[in-house]
Amino acid sequence: EISEEAGNEKYLLLIAYLVGLAIGVHLLNILTLPMIFMIIYYKRFEINATSFFLLVLVGGAITGFVYEMVVLIPEAIEIFDFGGLLVILLISLMILGFAIRNGHKVLSIALTCILLITVGYSSYMMIYIRSGLDPNIDENDPETVEAFISYLKREQYGEHHLSRTKQWKDSPNGNNYSSAFEFFWKYQVYEMYVRYFLWNFGGIEDTQDFSRERKRADPWQLWWLPLIIGMLGISHHFQRDWKHGLAIFALFFMTGLAIIIYLNQPDPQPRERDYSYVGSFFAFAIWVGIGASAILEWLTRTLREKQPQMANSLPWLAALLIFFATPMRMLALNYHEHDRTGNFVARDYSRNMLISSDEGGIMFTNGDNDTFPLWYLQEVEEFRTDVRVANLSLLNTSWYIEQLKNKEPKVPISFSDQEIDNLIYPVPWAQEKTIEVTAIDPAMRKLEAERYRLNLEQ
Template sequence: MTNRVLNRAIAAVLFLGAELLYLATMAPTFSFWDCGEFIATARTLGVPHPPGAPLFLLLGRMFSMLPLPVDIGARVNLISTLASAGTVMLTYLIIVRLIALYRTTPRNEWDGAEAISAFGGAAIGALALAFSDSFWFNAVETEVYALSSLFTATVVWLILRWHEEYPEQGHERWLLLSAYMIGLSIGVHLLSLLAVFAIALVYYFRRFEVNLKTFSVLVLGSSTLFFLIYTLIIKGLPALLQLASWGGLILFLAILVYGVYYTQKHRMAMLNTVLMSVMLIVIGYGSYGLIYVRAQASPPINENNPSTPDAFFSYLNREQYGDMPLWPRRWSPEPTHQYYYSRYNNDLDYFLSYQLERMYLRYFGWQFIGRSDQREGAGVDWSVLWGIPFLVGFGGAVAHFRRQWKMGLVVTALFILTGAALVVYLNQTEPQPRERDYSYAGSFFAFALWIGIGVESLCRQLAVWLKTPGKRERLLLSVLTVTVLGLLVNGRMLQANYRVHDRSGNFVSWDWGWNILQSCQRDAILFTNGDNDTFPLWYLQEVEGIRTDVRVVNLSLANTGWYLQQLKNTSPRGARPVLFSLTNEELEAITYVPIDSASVELPSSAAARELERESREHGFRLPSVPLESIPWKIKPGLIYGGQGYLRPQDIAVYDIVLNNFADRPIYFALTVDPDGMMGLDRYLRLDGLVSKVVPLKSADPMSFVDPVRLSSNLLQVYQYRNLADSEVFLEETSLRLASNYSPLLIRLALDLADEPMKSISVPKPSGGGSRTLKRGELALEVLDTATRLLPPGRFGLNAELAGSAVALYSRLGEKQGASIYIAYLEKLVSRTTPARNPRLFYAMARAYRAAGRMDEAGRVIDSLGAALHEPRLRQEFEKMKE
């Protein structure tokens, strides 16, 4: 077998192996964050959040039409598995080419030791990328970053092909193909653009002598190239469309085509290549026509409605999110950000401590040193991977510069510009709503190249140190070195990361969306908070056709006029429009309004009658008489500089509730902050993952429940697939959101236990008919369900609720159930001290007392001592001591 055949065979095996790995660990449906939105917009060819990903949507639409898998989300997930496997293969091929460039022996003449060290090292580097934390995470869900990484790797591989063939005839085709790939990549994500500087360096080193003059030209030329693509093409063409409508755009394209024709006719090779490259980038960028065309059709998801040149220009330039200046670093109009900024001495301290260290170096450490755990804010732990991938990669970087500094500089440019330099450009605020490690996928890819080079260089260096001149000895040494490093690097990474990236069996996002929608009554209006309580609903409604009658009102988007106009004027899938008293012009111009507070009356006679009817049907007594009119005190949603303001979303909530409450049920998702409820938090009935606005004032926010409705939702309607299966790993977001179920079940059990001997009629667990039992019996059943489905040791639980569970189990005579929560509290107590967390120790004492373990309760009470400062708890504490 020749080296060429062996090289290709290894590349194919790596592709197939990576694809099988990703298929085995792929999410069986959509995941949280942007995944549901991307799949829904791909399936319907809608318009996702700016700046969109039209090429990704087209691919997603094609994959969504495959006959298998059954779940449409899983079909679109296949894009990421295939793209990631392709990136792994290309990473291997790139490392082999980089090694071949600094070796004196041609690739087809390598002996066994040289082939093993090169191919083996390249395979280890590629697998290090495949098994790395962020890359694997992106590989098994529907997101743009896997496909973006494939484009980055493709562009790097193409420029190395050009470097190899130059100056043979036809070498320009590789440059032209790389330009087209850059153009296409814009329709996925802009990160691939940063590879332009690495391309420019390769071109420079191949064509020109290195000196100060030519290097200055390189810096100017590469910056101009990036400016040409990003400013004149990506931003300039929409601006041209905005300013001169279609005439200006057609004129530009006509001039470009003529320039290509003219330079070809007159044999102006260099200029022709440049103009052809620009034209191919424009053609690739043309995928954005999908956004403009589909916006005209008003698809169900049509974010920003970029159906006019002005709106299209705003969409592509992400004007919805505002601009973040490069300096000052600590800049944001949001009061929350200002609070965090005050913790840093100056802009430099903020940049180094937060943006560079926490928002990049920490993520880099996750990949090649080790991640401490899967929670948000996790640190770097050297005991996980022992830092071996990092040390091998660092050695590879040093060896690369020593053996061929030019290509070392190329990889360095890719590594820095997609890493530390990107930190400067993004200027991310603190806090971020989620971890942002995926932003630096290109930097991690570049470092993986050095891991492969590090393995090959170590094989060579060991041969020199051990003085093994014979071919057989060198071959055995190469095999041994590659094998050992493969186990230490790839074997350990696979072992450490397989379980935490295995999403097979994780249906939390699908069930979360289902449970929210099914909690709502017919034709409901549901206010949601952000991505994770909105995008799952969009997926189920637009892809699966589930509960399309529910109108989802995202409060984050409700700060924009275009979204409110869509709520008012559209009826996706036949759902009823949302009534507004504001005109379209007023909605378009909606803005912040200074206000302290205001009082209005919300007519609620129809809702009061419905509430009384339901209480009679469900056989429970309302805590008070329903109100014919709700005295609604409007509270400002934002306090800034001592002045209260109604945000656009607050105005929207007020107007929607006022105009729709009379004939439509209105809900808030569980994740909506009380500040977003506009003073309605005392007029809510807790129905599960949603709370319904009702004409009944509660003593505490969301303290009123209908036990029949809530038990029906939690025990019969809701799905909790695989939550009780400890073999199914749940990533941080799934675990955090699924932990909301246990408090709901315990809250229901506490309500039922208030009158344990009273009978209650609830639907049968299997469906079909109802059953009558004592409320105390149902309380125990609910509590057992919470303990069985959501063990506190896995999902966590508020200490006070855990204490309540102990007290309730003890009242109902179930000591075994109480012991589970006591053990959980004991584990929490062992990690802290009374001075640090007095409320936890107080809950522990109450739990011991409820379980009849008075001696242990006394010891905890004594340990609290003066640590309990809160007056209310202090008073209760003194009573407990007595």
């Protein structure tokens, strides 16, 4: 509504800055950019196949550039040092000043947006500065530019690939699926997205434990109302304003199925991943709101035509009914799971674990969930700081082994830091060798099949 007003460009600049800030919180916020581009496109350009193709091409390039900027700036610092980066910044500001003085509006807005995005996600520098102070908990140890780049690229988690066939064959539970497409559809799409979507809008509680046993609660606990109202909202939105409907759909798709396609998750996952798709659920919630508004609008219009005396009161009653039947029912059904009052299980259990250790002992933990409560007790409550917690999941990284060796309470490791760095990475043999490996014992194979629910007939 304000795109024709004088000075409307300031809203684009505000969006750029907010996107930069949001990227500093989580990189997934980049996925809001396609929706923003579509809104600008509908307002400023003639809609046809050629212009839409250019939108996809240019929008994709800008989104990719913004994503890469997070790593490009530290890499520029590594190559040119801070002095060289300052020169690049000054040159950019000179170009920006030239564009503003000579009326190059698009160029000046584009450069200012890049600058504001950079300022926004400069909050990443907090990680670099904090690590340089050597805190007790210093994951990835990103205190050098090189280590900081490795942290941003998530190199410790290994390489990421998009091959569906390779992921299907490499997955421990891959034998449960007859093809890469079945793996994609049944596991990656349904198990890892649709199931979570139905949690939120259908009311189906369908959880799984590590043995892949499922327990299903009452499928009618939300009466499917959020899903039904949301579908009505989609229909109403596209009928009234298909352009903005497509923009919201872009947000819904990019923060949902697009993430599924990109992540290419193996089966199984160590934990439920519903939190990865919150943006998609937010987008659908917009349609739920539009659907509720459409119902009230239809009811008001119908009553004015047929029962004018009820046109003022009945819609309010309908609004209250929708309010109590959907959001309030969701609150009533889920409050007990979100109420942490008096829930000290993690703290008390971890405290008992630390108490059980001898003075100056080493306590090995397996992963995040059984490590972080111990760290909390030691760092915040300063309880049993003499015990060294050693996380087995991190022991394949050189920075963590060096922290165990060098930080109090120290673990007696005789290797030097250089030797630790060399041991972490594979050492090739001097010459190629052929190794004979004894076949897996049939009894062990049967036990493994039972453990992972493998289909040995495939």
